[in-house]
Amino acid sequence: MPPPSLLIRPSTPADLPAITAIYGWNVLNGTGTFELEAPDEADMARRRDDVLAKGLPWLVAERDGQLLGYAYANHFRPRRAYRFCLEDSIYLSADAAGQGIGRLLLAELMAQCEARGARQMLAVIGDSANTASIAVHRALGFEASGLIKSAGWKFGRWLDVVLMQRELGLGDGTAPADAG
Template identity: 60%
Template structure:
């Protein structure tokens, strides 16, 4: 197996990102969407991330995108402007191959370089132990669980909240 390359996504990657995400929407609980967005919607979502100056990354192996990650604003209110939420989706056939461990540290570093101070992970379903372990390995701490907050596939689902400081975190005032 050759090395993973993490890089900024391009518009040419959107169809592959839509394919990866669509699988999670239809077959998993990492996303609480129930209908996969089409390529036009995925293009719009990527553009929205880039428009606010946040990173949208892909990890590729042998020229094939194996996963993607991006940051978005945690919430729209101005007081949250130093906090972001991460999202990571891995190809179903690449789970456990280090794709998330390649993507998340780069996303953290890029958000830190942008002056962000906190990163939040909202992990769909408390049974998403690979995602919980990945975030813990990258310095996130469990901060809460929203019990039975979603309903998908005929069952109630939790959302796990994890958080980590970026850079100096809250030890100093922002510029």
């Protein structure tokens, strides 16, 4: 019997309960996010709607009807000059770690962002001990671009923020089409 196939697809409103559960688990158990309280489904719906309203992707990874993770891109900062620079976010369910799902989500997210005209993708990784996220980003061509020491306090300890960056498409080699 062949192994179950993984589907990477755009998220839908029907995915929100699973997205909320995945993120909630990461908030309560991980250092990849510096949030301390898990948001409810309505808050996650608002966050997703905000990303989609900007024309940016919010993807999910699904296997046999079970959501295993999600990824989305958002503008690094809200000012218009940052519109070609996006930040990725990737979260997996507890039982999806170590299966390559994060890498597949990130690769598809990068491709979709590049197709939308993005020129830079940033990873703002919570916790310098988050070696899995750092390795996934490095494997897809991200390079270290900075470290913010002791930026957050969670689980009784200081956490660093690791900054990584990768050019998309033409990068900074040419002006974007709507540079005006």
